[in-house]
Amino acid sequence: MTECDVCFRKCRLDEGRTGMCNGRICKDGKTVAANYGKITSAGLDPIEKKPLRNYKPGSLILSVGSYGCNLMCPFCQNSDISWSEEAREAAEEADMIRPEDIARKASELVAHGNIGVAFTYNEPLIGYEFVRDTAKLVKEKGLDNVIVTNGTAATWVLDEIGPYIDAMNIDLKAFTDRFYRKIVKGDLDMVKDFITEAVKRCHVELTTLIIPGENDSEDEIRSLSSWVAGLEGKVPGNEIPLHITRFFPRYKMTDRDATPVDKIYRLAEVARENLKYVYEGNV
């Protein structure tokens, strides 16, 4: 029996059992990444798709992901990767892709405009060991590393990967405990702590998906953007872009319409009261 302390869930695992996220397992009395080297998706994407708008715009980045996630968002846009049994079984049976394989591929793709590797699609931090080992080799080749994360991880995880990461997009899904606890089964305080540390280490952009009736009030976006502006003040010269993006019904949340486009533009205006860079997404 051991306890995993990668995220707030602190799963207690018997030997051979996986945690709630499906991506960590108890092996020889320790929790380790069960999804190490098990790549379910890969593609050469525009960096704006991560989304990152203020970091090397116009470039492409080799994007890779595995399976598993430690949140339970009913509106997940990658549920076929994060939560699908098929993806997990296929990945488990597939050959392991080694960190050096990814670093070499990233290097080969430089001729096609690639700037490095983005760890994305599922939640990369539940398999931080693979991110750390791969990102170190990518850095040695003079390339960049990007992480797209829900930010629900302990700050010691950031210590492990931080030296090799150049940019992150972190979800700040809402600014209420109610949303984090009830809708995504998460922990807002852990996300705020993670963001607070991340902005000291690399370029950070944040994403808030606006869901009708859940996190779409002007007061909430005003509070959220004001908190982000406070972070900027702690790191002089650091400006933190915020992506306000539009929800579409999917996965288990199909009981409401897509966010009205004018709502996105209005909330972006509200966020601009506090922040210089606010981008509307999915409009």
Ligand code: SF4
């Ligand atoms: S990372 Fe996974 S195994 Fe570890 S505490 Fe979180 S949900 Fe549980």
